[in-house]
Amino acid sequence: MLPERKQVLIVDDEPNLRKILSAQLSRDGYDVLTAEDGEQGLQLLREHHIDLVVTDLKMPKVDGMTLLREALREDPDLPIVMITAHGTVDTAVEALKLGAFDYLTKPFDKDEVRQIVAKALKTRQLAGEEASPTEPGAGARFGIIGSSPGLTELYAVLERVADTPTTVLITGESGTGKELVARALHDHSSRKDKPFIKVNCAAIPKELIESELFGYERGAFTGAVTSKPGRFELAGGGTLFLDEIGEIPVEMQVKLLRALQESEFERVGGIKTIRVDVRLVAATNRDLEKLIAHGSFRKDLFYRLNVVGIRLPALRERATDIPLLIEHFLAKFNERLKKSVVGVEPEAMDLLTTYSWPGNIRELENVVERAVLFSDVPRLRVQDLPPELRSGSPSVSPVPMAEADLQAALSSEGGMKEHVKVAMSRLERELVSRALLQTGGNVTHAARLLKISRKGLQLKMKELGLREGAGGAGEKGE
Incomplete structure (x- = not known):
């Protein structure tokens, strides 16, 4: 199979730091590219498929904050880790509020780098299983594309609860667009100018989830050489989105419940109580009531999260939206891949609208991207679609072979x-x-x-x- 080694871009104007980080990440099994300033970093981002960026804040030509904004404009799911000195930690925290994944404070040790890189890439992988954010356009409301009955009900709920402090629990299969709904709740509220902080709980090792959410004080554990705010603090005044909430260990659920009920917590290793004003939105593709029955999810936390429940329909339940989504993806990939595919042949559209889509919107997006990439005609045809669509079955299909070869x-x-x-x-x-x-x-x-x-x-x-x-x-x- 084609290699799947993750590709990491290091952007820093200090040659020695680039050399040290590059050597470590290469030993850890990553393909590493390096840039000496933000301008060169942006160029490499445009030319390569980058899975993770590690960048300094202070650089000539283009600094780390500008690189952050430009990179996230191109790829909202790209994890970016900022490198900062003690005197610029406040700037790094501001970068997190703007969408950076995390930050490293100099001097840092190799275990801290290894943990953050692994966590970032795991989050990137899980984001690839969800529907990606899209820009509002024709047929879109709240930045969401579709007009099927299920989405009409969703729009009605969003209109009522978006601009409230109410906790929302979003459920649905992977790839249905749960983060998109969480962003819609934030962007259409009075908190829209405050941070939107997201955490994929499935990407965080269980032993690190408390420090991830609540932060830690210097000396709280080995490697805690400085104090660091958690995601609750970073989301102050804004929205905290906890994806895959069902993955939080039971012992942490008690502390999360207290933070939600009292709007306060302590950092790991700290004694000072920190009060925050945060609107929580949670999401899961698991059946939390079954987890409660098995003893792996607290009933009181479920009730606290499920003040307003939103269930996202699977794509097979909203087949009338598929042509609209395809139109959006065609425009997106025509621009990105410099192609000019204008539509889909009727026979191919029939297959696309009747397929069961186990991977939901994300799977549809991937299919359209591949079809546009390899199409040499103005309209996608049946032969441009993958075998599982042509057979109508989501199960593993044989690689096409000529009859004589077979x-x-x-x-x-x-x-x-x-x-x-x-x-x-x-x-x-x-x-x-x-x-x-x-x-x-x-x-x-x-x-x-x-x-x-x-x-x-x-x-x-x-x-x-x-x-x-x-x-x-x-x-x-x-």
Whole structure:
């Protein structure tokens, strides 16, 4: 399979710090790119598929805050970790309120770096399973696209509860857009100019969840070389969004309940009580009532969270919205991929609207992106869709093979694993070749389209016998 090594971008004007961080992250198994200032960092972001950015605050040309704003404008789910000195911690905290994932205070140790990087990449991975935020446009209300009965009910609830302090619990399958609804609640309230802080509870190790939510004081545990505010403090005056709330361990649920009821808490290792004004929105794709029955979720916390419950319908329950969503995604990927796909053939649209979509909106978005990437015609056709859609089944479908090849495989001596390996190699070769063709043989841009690192693509090209060079997508190498 195509390599899936995560790609980390380090942006810092100190050569020694770039060298140290790069060496550590490379040893930890990441592909690392480095930039000496924010301007170079932004250029690398445009050229590569970056999974995580670690950037200094103070840099020439383009500073860390500008880099943060520009990067999040391009990719709202991109985790960005700020590097700060003691004198600029307040600026780093401000960066968190603007959407940075976390910050590191110099001097930092390798375990702290390792923890934050792992946590950030796990959050990025989980975000990839949810529907991504979209911009309001035709047919959109609250920044949400659709006019089906289920969404009409959702709009009515949002109109009533958005500008209130009421706690909201959003439930629904992965990929239905729970974060989008949480953002709508915040953006249409009087808190919209205050921070919107999100935490994916499933991405935080259980032993770190308390310090993540409530912060910690210096010396509270090994590695706590400075004091650090938690997400409740960062969200002061604004909204705290706790995604995957069902993953919080039972022993932490008591402390969370107290923070919600009393609007106060103490940092880990601290004695000072901190009061906050925070509107909490929680979300889960799990059945909390079943967790309560199993003893892994507190009933009193559930009642405190579920003051207003919003259930998001699965995409298969709102099939009439699929054409609108496809129209939005076509416009998005035409711009990003420099294509001009104007629509979908009726037969292909029939398949798209009748498919069960187990991955919901996120799956639909991925399908449209891949179809636009590899389409050479103005309207998407049935053959541009993946096999599972053409078969109408979400289950694993065989890699398409010519009838003669299939009969040869069945009659040969090789086992199933060998045939699958050959078929996967053929599919990989097609994907890589078409990405290279689409980008005029530019390996850097092809790697970005395939969402792998440049180094990973070069290794795969060597393995498949594809030569690097403009227009050489299908040519044999040495």
